[in-house]
Amino acid sequence: MSVLSKGNKQHVSLAQVIIHHLEVLILDEPTCGLDPNQLIDIRTLIKKLGQDKTVIPSTHIMQEVETICDEVIIINKGKIVANATIEELKAQNKTNSLEEVFRKLTN
Structure with missing residues (x-):
C-alpha cells in the first residue's frame, strides 16, 4: 500500500472493514490529510456504513463531527x-x- 495516496489508503482500509462485515468501526481521524474530493468520498462512505454498523470516529474536528455523526x-x-x-x-x-x-x- 505504500504507493497509494492517503485517500486511497483510507478507501482500502474501509474496504477491508466492509469485506469482514464488522459490526463496530472505530476510526481515528478518518479524514485527516485528505484532499477536498477524497474528504467528500470518505465522509459519504462513513455515513453509508453508519446506516447498518456502529461507526465511532475519534476526532477533534467539530466540522467533521457535525458532518458524519x-x-x-x-x-x-x-x-x-x-x-x-x-x-x-x-x-x-x-x-x-x-x-x-x-x-x-x-x-
Whole structure:
C-alpha cells in the first residue's frame, strides 16, 4: 500500500472493514490529510456504513463531527462530559456551534 495516496489508503482500509462485515468501526481521524474530493468520498462512505454498523470516529474536528455523526460523546481528561445528539448539545449549551460546546466542556 505504500504507493497509494492517503485517500486511497483510507478507501482500502474501509474496504477491508466492509469485506469482514464488522459490526463496530472505530476510526481515528478518518479524514485527516485528505484532499477536498477524497474528504467528500470518505465522509459519504462513513455515513453509508453508519446506516447498518456502529461507526465511532475519534476526532477533534467539530466540522467533521457535525458532518458524519448523529450522536456525540465528548471526553475530557478521561471522563465523559457529554453524551447526546448534536442538536441536544447545542440546545443545552445555548449555542449553534458544536465547537463552542466542545471548548466549554473541555476547558
